[in-house]
Amino acid sequence: MTHRIVLITLCRYKEQIYFTFYKNNKVIFQTKIKKMKKKFQLVFLLLISILTITFAQVSEEEKAMSQGIHNAVVVNIPTTTTKIAEKVWKNYAKQFKGKTKKNRKAEEWKTTGGKIAGIGGSEPLTIYTQIQSNNEDVELSLWIPMTESYLSATDYPDAYEEAEKLLNEYALEVRIETVKQELNGEEKSLSKLEKDLKKLKKDNEEYHKNIKNAEKDIENSEKGLVQNAEDQQIAVKNVRIAEDFFAIQKDSLEEMLSNVTSKGEKKTLKKSIRGEEKKVKGVKSIQKKEEKEEKKLRRTIENAKKTIKESKEKIVTNEKDQENKVTEIAKQKEVVEEVESRLKRLYDYK
Numbered sequence: 001m002t003h004r005i006v007l008i009t010l011c012r013y014k015e016q017i018y019f020t021f022y023k024n025n026k027v028i029f030q031t032k033i034k035k036m037k038k039k040f041q042l043v044f045l046l047l048i049s050i051l052t053i054t055f056a057q058v059s060e061e062e063k064a065m066s067q068g069i070h071n072a073v074v075v076n077i078p079t080t081t082t083k084i085a086e087k088v089w090k091n092y093a094k095q096f097k098g099k100t101k102k103n104r105k106a107e108e109w110k111t112t113g114g115k116i117a118g119i120g121g122s123e124p125l126t127i128y129t130q131i132q133s134n135n136e137d138v139e140l141s142l143w144i145p146m147t148e149s150y151l152s153a154t155d156y157p158d159a160y161e162e163a164e165k166l167l168n169e170y171a172l173e174v175r176i177e178t179v180k181q182e183l184n185g186e187e188k189s190l191s192k193l194e195k196d197l198k199k200l201k202k203d204n205e206e207y208h209k210n211i212k213n214a215e216k217d218i219e220n221s222e223k224g225l226v227q228n229a230e231d232q233q234i235a236v237k238n239v240r241i242a243e244d245f246f247a248i249q250k251d252s253l254e255e256m257l258s259n260v261t262s263k264g265e266k267k268t269l270k271k272s273i274r275g276e277e278k279k280v281k282g283v284k285s286i287q288k289k290e291e292k293e294e295k296k297l298r299r300t301i302e303n304a305k306k307t308i309k310e311s312k313e314k315i316v317t318n319e320k321d322q323e324n325k326v327t328e329i330a331k332q333k334e335v336v337e338e339v340e341s342r343l344k345r346l347y348d349y350k
Contacts, residue, residue, distance in 0.1 A: 058073065058074070058164045059073075059074050059076075060072060060073050060074060060152060060160070061074060063130075063141050065108060065141070065143055066103065066108050067128070067143070067145075070145075071149070071152040072150075073141070073143075073151060073160065073164065074139060075139070075140050075142075075168070075170065075171050076134070076137055076138075076139050077137060077139075077140070077171050077174050078136065078137045079136055079178065080137075080138050080174055082131050082133045082138055084178050085131045085138045085140060085174050086109075086131050087177065088173050089131060089140065089170065091173075092173055093109070093114070093129075096125070096127065097114060097115055098112055098114030098115070098124070098125070099112050099113055100114075107130060107132075108130050109128070109129040109130070110126070110127070111126070111129075112124075113125075116162065116163075118158070118165075119144060119151070119159040120144075120146075125144055125145075126145055127144055128143040128144075129141065129142050138174070140167065142167065146159070151163055172346065176343065176347065176350070179343045180343060182339055183336065183340060183343055189332055190332045190333060193325060193328050193329045194329060196325055197322060197326065197329060200318055200322045200325060203318055204318045204319065204322070207312075207314050211307070211308050211311045211312065214307040214308045215304070217300055217301070217303075217304040218301050218304045218305065221297040221298075221300045224293075225294065228293050231293075232287065232290045232291065235283065235286050235287035235290050238286070239283045239284050239287050242279055242284075243280055246276045246279065246280045249272075249276045250276065
């Protein structure tokens with residue numbers, strides 16, 4: 001179904017500016033611009049969106065194509081891409097029940113055996129189209145060879161009007177597809193923001209967990225230091241006892257060693273001295289082990305305190321980031337809703 005906008009007017013009356021929107025010669029909308037700026041902006045955006053579809057800027061002109069220079073029916077569609085326009089045309093051309101192929105060398109679409117009741121009746125038609133980009137706009141040119149010449153408003157007024165309707169409908173489909181893809185992109189952006197927020201919350205939980213674990217490490221290490229202090233006292237005492245005992249044993253064994261001549265006895269006494277030295281080294285190693293354990297425990301406490309400090313700082317930053325992300329999500333939801341609203345209006349208009 002094709003709609004036509006007949007007139008849009010702006011007029012001033014008693015210090016008020018009125019915006020009037022006519023369709024099919026009837027006033028279907030009117031609003032005051034003064035003191036209604038926000039409403040007017042929304043209405044204006046909606047009307048611009050509709051105008052680009054309904055007027056669709058359909059015209060005709062002589063243009064070059066694969067078969068020479070012939071009259072073309074041209075529609076200009078703003079704010080879209082050739083990729084979208086070609087995708088829509090490929091599907092749109094299916095209604096002609098012909099065979100549509102793209103001549104990549106000529107950058108031209110050709111539909112053979114197509115039928116359009118309002119143009120060729122039951123007779124098969126050959127339809128040529130070119131889709132080209134012009135800055136931010138896309139232009140579709142349509143050529144239809146008729147009995148004596150190519151379709152034009154002068155030679156075939158009724159058929160031309162039907163072609164104009166087809167291109168208006170096509171432009172609407174392009175606009176719908178463009179907004180659908182826009183919506184898809186905005187929904188992906190929203191999904192990413194929501195994933196980012198989910199990650200921030202997960203990170204926040206991890207920071208709290210790190211603090212809890214660090215506090216537990218401090219508690220356990222402080223208990224360990226108390227036990228370690230006792231163990232070190234015992235180790236120091238054992239080292240002193242072992243050294244004193246070794247000093248006595250060593251003097252006695254060295255005296256005995258000086259009084260024996262047998263190699264076997266000397267060997268046995270030297271072995272005994274080494275055994276006593278080994279005992280001293282053993283208790284000293286225990287003392288060193290306890291000293292190392294003390295350093296380890298203190299290092300654990302120091303690292304845990306650092307972790308707590310850093311995690312608390314990260315939590316502050318994280319919570320601010322979450323607040324910002326929530327704000328971004330709210331704004332993005334508004335964007336999605338606005339695009340959904342535009343898409344709904346387009347479907348309603350269709």
